[in-house]
Amino acid sequence: MQSKNKNRFNLSIMITDKFASSLVQQVLAWIQSSSHIVILTHMSPDGDAMGSSLGLCHWLRLCDKQVSVVVPNTFPDFLSWLPSASEDLIYETDSEAADRLLAQADLIICTDFNEPKRIGSLGDRLMEQHAAGKRVIVIDHHLMVEEKTVPPTDNVLKLIYPDSPSASELVYRLLLQMRVLQPNLPALNLDAATCIYTGMMTDTGNFSFNSNYPEMYEIVGDLVRLGVNKDAVYNSVFNSYKTDRMRLMGYCLYQKMRIYPEHHTALIYLSRKELYRFNFQSGDAEGIVNLPLQIKDIYYSCFMREDKVNPTEVNLANGSKIKVKISMRSQGDRPVNTMCHEVYNGGGHKNASGGEYYGPLPEAVERFLNNYQHYFKKD
Ligand code: 5GP
Numbered sequence: 001m002q003s004k005n006k007n008r009f010n011l012s013i014m015i016t017d018k019f020a021s022s023l024v025q026q027v028l029a030w031i032q033s034s035s036h037i038v039i040l041t042h043m044s045p046d047g048d049a050m051g052s053s054l055g056l057c058h059w060l061r062l063c064d065k066q067v068s069v070v071v072p073n074t075f076p077d078f079l080s081w082l083p084s085a086s087e088d089l090i091y092e093t094d095s096e097a098a099d100r101l102l103a104q105a106d107l108i109i110c111t112d113f114n115e116p117k118r119i120g121s122l123g124d125r126l127m128e129q130h131a132a133g134k135r136v137i138v139i140d141h142h143l144m145v146e147e148k149t150v151p152p153t154d155n156v157l158k159l160i161y162p163d164s165p166s167a168s169e170l171v172y173r174l175l176l177q178m179r180v181l182q183p184n185l186p187a188l189n190l191d192a193a194t195c196i197y198t199g200m201m202t203d204t205g206n207f208s209f210n211s212n213y214p215e216m217y218e219i220v221g222d223l224v225r226l227g228v229n230k231d232a233v234y235n236s237v238f239n240s241y242k243t244d245r246m247r248l249m250g251y252c253l254y255q256k257m258r259i260y261p262e263h264h265t266a267l268i269y270l271s272r273k274e275l276y277r278f279n280f281q282s283g284d285a286e287g288i289v290n291l292p293l294q295i296k297d298i299y300y301s302c303f304m305r306e307d308k309v310n311p312t313e314v315n316l317a318n319g320s321k322i323k324v325k326i327s328m329r330s331q332g333d334r335p336v337n338t339m340c341h342e343v344y345n346g347g348g349h350k351n352a353s354g355g356e357y358y359g360p361l362p363e364a365v366e367r368f369l370n371n372y373q374h375y376f377k378k379d
C-alpha cells in the first residue's frame with residue numbers, strides 16, 4: 001500500500017507550479033520567522049474570502065503559529081458553519097482588539113483582495129503597518145491596479161494571479177508548493193481542506209464558470225481525499241436560504257427585473273425600504289445578480305441595492321450617508337469590470353465585478369442607464 005506521503009508526492013507532480021520557487025521560498029521564510037500572524041480579507045466576505053483566509057489560518061496553526069483572521073464587517077449566515085469562522089474578529093465591532101493584533105503581528109497576510117480600499121478603514125491600519133516596515137503577503141486573484149494596490153516595497157510579497165478562479169485555489173497551490181520544498185511541513189487537515197474547497201466552489205458557482213481545466217479537479221480530488229464532504233458543503237452554502245431570502249428573490253424576478261433586450265441586459269435594483277420588507281440580512285443578496293443570466297440571450301446582469309455607509313468607510317463616502325452596492329455579472333467575452341471601474345470606482349473580474357456609488361439609489365440607476373449601452377455589446 002502507498003503511504004500517505006507518497007500520494008502527496010504523486011499529486012504534486014500532477015499539478016503545475018503556479019509560483020516561482022524563489023517566491024515560495026521567500027513566503028515560507030517569512031512565515032517561519034514569524035510567530036504572530038494576522039490574516040485580513042475583504043469587506044462583506046464571500047465564500048472565497050472566508051475560505052482562503054480560514055483555510056490558510058488552519059494550516060498555519062498546524063505550523064504552531066498564533067494566527068487571527070480579521071474581517072472588516074460581518075459574514076453571512078450561510079458561511080458561519082465554516083470551521084473557526086466564529087473566531088473571526090469583526091473590525092466594525094471590535095476594532096481595538098484588531099488594532100492590537102495588527103500591532104503585535106510579525107506578518108500580515110491579505111487574501112482575496114489587493115486594494116486596501118476593499119477593507120474600508122481597516123485598510124488605513126494595514127497601510128500604517130506597511131509604512132512602518134511590517135511584512136505583508138498578498139494572495140489574490142483580482143486585477144492589480146498600480147495606483148490602488150499595496151505599494152511594491154521590500155516588505156511586500158505579492159502572489160496576485162487574476163487568471164486563478166479563486167484565492168482559495170491559490171492558497172491550496174501555495175501550501176502544496178511549500179510542502180514540496182519542505183516535505184516535513186504539515187499536510188492540510190480537514191478544517192483547512194473544507195475552507196479551501198468552499199472558496200473554490202463558491203467563486204466558480206459550484207464549478208459552473210471559470211472551471212474548465214483539469215487541474216482544478218485534481219485539487220478537488222485531493223480535498224475530497226482529505227475528507228471534505230463536498231455534497232454537505234454544497235447544502236450548507238446553497239440550500240440554506242431563509243424563507244424571506246427566497247421570497248426576496250421571487251420579488252426581484254417578478255416585480256423588479258428590467259430587461260433591455262437590444263443589449264442583452266438585465267437590471268434589478270432594491271431600495272432599503274424594500275430590503276427591510278424582507279428582513280434583509282448580510283448575504284441575502286448573494287446570487288440574485290446571477291439569476292437573469294438564466295434567461296436566453298441575456299448576457300449582462302446588474303444588481304444594485306441601497307445600503308447605509310458603515311463606520312469603516314466614512315472616509316470614502318464624501319459626506320453621503322447612503323451608498324449603493326453594485327454587482328455585475330456577464331457571460332463569455334463580455335467584460336463588466338471596465339464599467340464597474342469607470343462608472344462606479346470598483347473593479348473585479350471580467351465576468352464578475354462590483355463597485356459602489358456613494359449617493360441615492362436613483363442616481364446610481366441613472367448612471368447605469370446612461371452608460372450601459374456604451375459598455376455592453378449589442379451582439
Ligand atoms: P460581488 O458582486 O459578489 O460583490 O463582487 C464580484 C466581484 O467583484 C468580486 O470578485 C469582488 O471582489 C469584486 N468587487 C466587488 N465590489 C468591488 C469594488 O467596490 N471594488 C473592486 N475593485 N472590486 C469589487
Ligand code: MN
Nearest residue numbers: 048112167203
Ligand atoms: Mn475571490
